[in-house]
Amino acid sequence: MQTLEIISVNLWQILISLCNLLIMFLIVKKFLYGPVKKVMTARQASIDAGYENAARAEADAEASRAAWEDKLATADATANAIVEKATVQAQHRADKIVAEAEEKADGMIRRAEENIALQEKKAEAAVRREIVDVSALLTEKMLRREIRSEDHRALIDDFIDEMGEN
Amino acid sequence: MTKKNRSFIALDVLLIVLTLLPIVAVLILKVLTNVPSEGISITGARVFFTLPLPLGGLPITESQINSAAVILSLFFLCLYMTHGIAERPNTRRQLLVEWVVEKTESMVSDSMGSFFAGYAPFIAAILALSALSSLMSLFGLYPPTSDINIVAGWAILVFILITYYKLKGGLGNYLKGFTEPIFIMTPLNILGEVATPVSMAFRHYGNVLSGSVIAVLIAAALQGLSSLLLGWLPGVFGEIPFLQIGLPAILSLYFDLFSGCMQAYIFAMLTMLNISGGFPEDEYERRRQKKLLKKQQKTKTND
Numbered sequence: 001m002q003t004l005e006i007i008s009v010n011l012w013q014i015l016i017s018l019c020n021l022l023i024m025f026l027i028v029k030k031f032l033y034g035p036v037k038k039v040m041t042a043r044q045a046s047i048d049a050g051y052e053n054a055a056r057a058e059a060d061a062e063a064s065r066a067a068w069e070d071k072l073a074t075a076d077a078t079a080n081a082i083v084e085k086a087t088v089q090a091q092h093r094a095d096k097i098v099a100e101a102e103e104k105a106d107g108m109i110r111r112a113e114e115n116i117a118l119q120e121k122k123a124e125a126a127v128r129r130e131i132v133d134v135s136a137l138l139t140e141k142m143l144r145r146e147i148r149s150e151d152h153r154a155l156i157d158d159f160i161d162e163m164g165e166n
Numbered sequence: 167m168t169k170k171n172r173s174f175i176a177l178d179v180l181l182i183v184l185t186l187l188p189i190v191a192v193l194i195l196k197v198l199t200n201v202p203s204e205g206i207s208i209t210g211a212r213v214f215f216t217l218p219l220p221l222g223g224l225p226i227t228e229s230q231i232n233s234a235a236v237i238l239s240l241f242f243l244c245l246y247m248t249h250g251i252a253e254r255p256n257t258r259r260q261l262l263v264e265w266v267v268e269k270t271e272s273m274v275s276d277s278m279g280s281f282f283a284g285y286a287p288f289i290a291a292i293l294a295l296s297a298l299s300s301l302m303s304l305f306g307l308y309p310p311t312s313d314i315n316i317v318a319g320w321a322i323l324v325f326i327l328i329t330y331y332k333l334k335g336g337l338g339n340y341l342k343g344f345t346e347p348i349f350i351m352t353p354l355n356i357l358g359e360v361a362t363p364v365s366m367a368f369r370h371y372g373n374v375l376s377g378s379v380i381a382v383l384i385a386a387a388l389q390g391l392s393s394l395l396l397g398w399l400p401g402v403f404g405e406i407p408f409l410q411i412g413l414p415a416i417l418s419l420y421f422d423l424f425s426g427c428m429q430a431y432i433f434a435m436l437t438m439l440n441i442s443g444g445f446p447e448d449e450y451e452r453r454r455q456k457k458l459l460k461k462q463q464k465t466k467t468n469d
């Protein structure tokens with residue numbers, strides 16, 4: 001079999017070798033770097049997205065925590081205000097009720113006194129009427145009997161005594 | 167899931183087989199066509215046949231076939247390494263391939279600057295092609311890098327790139343660079359410009375070839391020594407070169423493995439330094455700004 005000399009320059013071989021290196025470059029670029037870079041870029045993107053999400057979630061949590069702390073701080077004050085307001089209202093209402101009750105009681109007492117006064121008046125009128133009736137009866141009786149002056153006097157005295165005793 | 171798994175594994179195995187197949191094929195070709203030679207012979211690549219072309223014809227040699235085998239093998243290796251890579255790495259090979267990509271990219275941007283960051287695949291291609299070509303001698307195959315034509319082709323491509331980036335600073339600037347520091351230096355500068363690819367090619371080629379030459383010489387010397395010292399042994403024992411056991415393997419470790427990888431690294435390093443070193447970045451930037459300004463003025467006048 002033929003062999004080349006140790007140093008034998010051939011233009012075609014040089015050209016083919018040059019093209020071979022170019023082909024090798026294209027192969028490495030397309031089939032090694034292409035897919036690997038694609039995967040690495042995708043991974044970098046998803047990592048970035050993850051960090052962004054985490055940062056956003058942290059910010060959200062921080063914001064809601066601050067809001068809750070604010071609310072908690074004001075809650076005591078609000079509760080105190082509510083209780084105070086309720087107390088004042090209750091006091092007010094109680095006062096009102098007591099005042100109303102006193103007024104009512106006063107009214108009732110006044111009416112009762114009026115009633116009593118009326119009854120007294122009525123009773124007086126009735127007594128008077130009785131006295132007149134009894135006087136008339138006595139007069140009748142006296143007129144039917146033989147009128148004697150002593151008797152008469154004695155009778156009326158008795159009667160009046162009786163009346164006074166009653 | 168299992169079906170998908172099975173097809174995944176099947177494709178994996180297929181790709182591994184296809185990666186090894188070109189190397190095995192050239193090995194078989196070598197075994198089938200090898201003619202044992204008498205004595206020491208240091209020759210170039212063997213020629214299978216010659217295509218009739220102008221300029222001396224194209225001999226299809228071992229180096230041609232071996233480099234084609236290397237390229238095919240590396241192509242399938244790329245496919246295997248990137249097979250099944252996902253956003254969340256779940257295979258060891260993905261970690262490896264990502265490490266390789268990141269390492270070459272950081273190496274390129276460290277020594278060439280960020281302007282040349284896209285050169286990572288090119289440098290990786292040089293590294294892989296050169297290293298694997300040299301490592302073919304581990305299998306007893308003819309390493310294509312010990313053929314001057316192969317390495318010269320790469321060096322010329324690098325020279326074209328160097329000149330292309332030098333011309334980015336403008337033709338006048340490029341030509342003016344030859345007359346510096348003084349006018350008399352022009353011939354030397356031109357010589358220096360041409361010397362870059364030549365020295366790159368010869369350094370790589372010479373290192374790999376010298377390894378082969380030394381291996382042949384050592385093997386021959388050991389054979390002679392062996393027959394001299396152990397020739398008195400009876401029968402066939404006297405003809406076995408016992409001293410060839412061991413020492414050539416250690417030498418091969420240096421000349422094939424270490425030197426092969428070293429030369430690939432040196433070639434890649436020189437490529438990076440020469441391309442980025444010749445690039446007149448300030449001048450390029452200045453011209454670019456000027457062009458932008460001109461364009462803006464043009465659009466303004468059009469408005």
